Amino acid sequence: MTRATIKDVSRVAGVSIKTVSRVLNKERYVSDEMRQKVEEAVARLNYHPSLAARTLAGKRSFQIGLIHDNPSPYYIFNMQAGVGQRCREANFRMIIQPCDVNSPGLIDDIGALIDQAQLDGIIMTPPVTDVGTALAELFRRKIPVVRVQPGTDLTATSAVYIDNVQAADDMTAYLISLGHRRIGLVTGHANYFASGQRLTGYRQALQRAGIGFDASLVFPGQFDFQSGSAAAEALLALDDPPTAIFASSDEMAAGVLAAAHRMGVSVPDQLSVAGFDDTDLAQVVWPSLTTVRQPIRDLGYAAADLLLEFGERIERRQLPHELIVRGSTAAPKN
Amino acid sequence: MTRATIKDVSRVAGVSIKTVSRVLNKERYVSDEMRQKVEEAVARLNYHPSLAARTLAGKRSFQIGLIHDNPSPYYIFNMQAGVGQRCREANFRMIIQPCDVNSPGLIDDIGALIDQAQLDGIIMTPPVTDVGTALAELFRRKIPVVRVQPGTDLTATSAVYIDNVQAADDMTAYLISLGHRRIGLVTGHANYFASGQRLTGYRQALQRAGIGFDASLVFPGQFDFQSGSAAAEALLALDDPPTAIFASSDEMAAGVLAAAHRMGVSVPDQLSVAGFDDTDLAQVVWPSLTTVRQPIRDLGYAAADLLLEFGERIERRQLPHELIVRGSTAAPKN
DNA sequence: TTCGAGTATGACAACGTTATCTCATCGACC
DNA sequence: GGTCGATGAGATAACGTTGTCATACTCGAA
Numbered sequence: 001m002t003r004a005t006i007k008d009v010s011r012v013a014g015v016s017i018k019t020v021s022r023v024l025n026k027e028r029y030v031s032d033e034m035r036q037k038v039e040e041a042v043a044r045l046n047y048h049p050s051l052a053a054r055t056l057a058g059k060r061s062f063q064i065g066l067i068h069d070n071p072s073p074y075y076i077f078n079m080q081a082g083v084g085q086r087c088r089e090a091n092f093r094m095i096i097q098p099c100d101v102n103s104p105g106l107i108d109d110i111g112a113l114i115d116q117a118q119l120d121g122i123i124m125t126p127p128v129t130d131v132g133t134a135l136a137e138l139f140r141r142k143i144p145v146v147r148v149q150p151g152t153d154l155t156a157t158s159a160v161y162i163d164n165v166q167a168a169d170d171m172t173a174y175l176i177s178l179g180h181r182r183i184g185l186v187t188g189h190a191n192y193f194a195s196g197q198r199l200t201g202y203r204q205a206l207q208r209a210g211i212g213f214d215a216s217l218v219f220p221g222q223f224d225f226q227s228g229s230a231a232a233e234a235l236l237a238l239d240d241p242p243t244a245i246f247a248s249s250d251e252m253a254a255g256v257l258a259a260a261h262r263m264g265v266s267v268p269d270q271l272s273v274a275g276f277d278d279t280d281l282a283q284v285v286w287p288s289l290t291t292v293r294q295p296i297r298d299l300g301y302a303a304a305d306l307l308l309e310f311g312e313r314i315e316r317r318q319l320p321h322e323l324i325v326r327g328s329t330a331a332p333k334n
Numbered sequence: 335m336t337r338a339t340i341k342d343v344s345r346v347a348g349v350s351i352k353t354v355s356r357v358l359n360k361e362r363y364v365s366d367e368m369r370q371k372v373e374e375a376v377a378r379l380n381y382h383p384s385l386a387a388r389t390l391a392g393k394r395s396f397q398i399g400l401i402h403d404n405p406s407p408y409y410i411f412n413m414q415a416g417v418g419q420r421c422r423e424a425n426f427r428m429i430i431q432p433c434d435v436n437s438p439g440l441i442d443d444i445g446a447l448i449d450q451a452q453l454d455g456i457i458m459t460p461p462v463t464d465v466g467t468a469l470a471e472l473f474r475r476k477i478p479v480v481r482v483q484p485g486t487d488l489t490a491t492s493a494v495y496i497d498n499v500q501a502a503d504d505m506t507a508y509l510i511s512l513g514h515r516r517i518g519l520v521t522g523h524a525n526y527f528a529s530g531q532r533l534t535g536y537r538q539a540l541q542r543a544g545i546g547f548d549a550s551l552v553f554p555g556q557f558d559f560q561s562g563s564a565a566a567e568a569l570l571a572l573d574d575p576p577t578a579i580f581a582s583s584d585e586m587a588a589g590v591l592a593a594a595h596r597m598g599v600s601v602p603d604q605l606s607v608a609g610f611d612d613t614d615l616a617q618v619v620w621p622s623l624t625t626v627r628q629p630i631r632d633l634g635y636a637a638a639d640l641l642l643e644f645g646e647r648i649e650r651r652q653l654p655h656e657l658i659v660r661g662s663t664a665a666p667k668n
Numbered sequence: 669t670t671c672g673a674g675t676a677t678g679a680c681a682a683c684g685t686t687a688t689c690t691c692a693t694c695g696a697c698c
Numbered sequence: 699g700g701t702c703g704a705t706g707a708g709a710t711a712a713c714g715t716t717g718t719c720a721t722a723c724t725c726g727a728a
Contacts, residue, residue, distance in 0.1 A: 016678045048449035052389035053714035073411030115382035254618045261620040284588045286595040350708045387684035
């Protein structure tokens, strides 16, 4: 038993090959009678069109690429889930391309991917979003691109994002509302523009509350557990240590928690800890993390949606974030 | 500027199309002189063959599918990383197909995937590995299959796996060696054969040490945080509670930790906790988890390797696990 | 009645590769 | 010196779709 082809379908339905193709592609000018005959035949033969043949003959490949260089399993998993769901709805396929922003072969890899697979579009996640040479290569090939949370050339491509400044502002304001005055900030990796945006939001909230900015309370991190731990140790060793630490990722927040545990500082009694992302992690550490929920899955879905709905046309979509309060924050005890 | 085709290459190299094809596919009977001319032309034109055309004309598609129904981001991320790496080495593409083992459309989805994309092979992860109807569909299509950690029909397809029985035995024996006599076990989801295997290993180690099996110390979990928490609460409420709890996943172990924190039971002083998998999680909770490292990424790499190297031929590969001792276990204090 | 615009269908080429078949050359062997 | 197998190269037909063009029918307006 070999695969059914469009020819088989046309024979069974008693129509021409082209008519079958028309029905499959939902083209205009097909009578209901024809459509029904074809659909019956398709169902009876359990026919599935060959993607390779469609790609070769047509101008579309029904495939989009997801390019990422992001070490966070949680982020990637959810991004894929969102993109994947939208793809399934449109009967598209998703090709995953991990890459390395520091690799000299980056441009060639992306070019080869597009050439070989004839992708209909590309979704990029940070930090690849902001690699100028990669972007240039994509423009050169005139392929539709949607970027998730881009930091540069904001209007150059379609994009989906959350308002990082506002999100960091919200969290900082929340900590201030609890009564905290000295709030430590662990920033993210410098490659990510979100890191800077979150710093901006933090300063913005402080200023509004009339609290002076103290640079010694800001510690550079890398989004990972280790740097969160290191940051906490440094911040808690200050002469006048913070009563709360806001880490720019849940993973760093977990590092802060671990350091606090090690140093015998109880959370949230002696120290409030806040994260960012609301990954699975946030509910798995103890105490569970107060954090900002970033709708990663929805961002992926929206990115794929922009690609499929609008193609080359540049569109932007901002998604809402949400402050999630859990057990790691409380009013300072003095 | 349009894409270069094999025709362009043949013109530039001054040879026939077929000769270019021969070089590209590393076929025999090509002189060094020809090969060199072709390679130069390929490089000069930055030519990448069209996957669609190759798939249509040839018998191979240079694509393999990864089918999974697994809610763990960490597991999926690492599995993909391993499979993806092997694919890149062979210049293959990986198509991800999340699915739902309980969906009635499962078989059709898999069939459609294979028909449409003409996949060269399939990799499955638990628990889809053991869905008989899905397996039957794959056999019907005579497509090479590699299963990761299959539980049933062990010799029906190629497979990669670790020795779950031995791994659980190792961990249990380690806890016994610390001096524990009452060791709780939180099992995994019943859908996963690994759950039963780990129970077997646990009993095996107890028996060897001459410790009677106590069914009240075994609590059924679902591999997730919640069930770990619930299990710990139940186990610690026993009249004669365990001094150590071995959870069949890190996530459940994290749940155990959280429950212990809540109940004021200090780890590892009053309770030792052990996990399984060595996910990122293990080092991010406090105290960090003693666990069994499962080389997920390597399993993915090996699975892809079997597919690409052996195709339909059935091969099996067992990978080593490793006991990782961290801060969550210690000798019981009496 | 005739014409044109819109609707509905089919014949056939094209897409860019690989597979198959053919042909030519070169040594080695009887 | 002819025959045969191994080697090297090309011409041409697939592969299963979509795009383009041609054709025929229908309906309302000139």
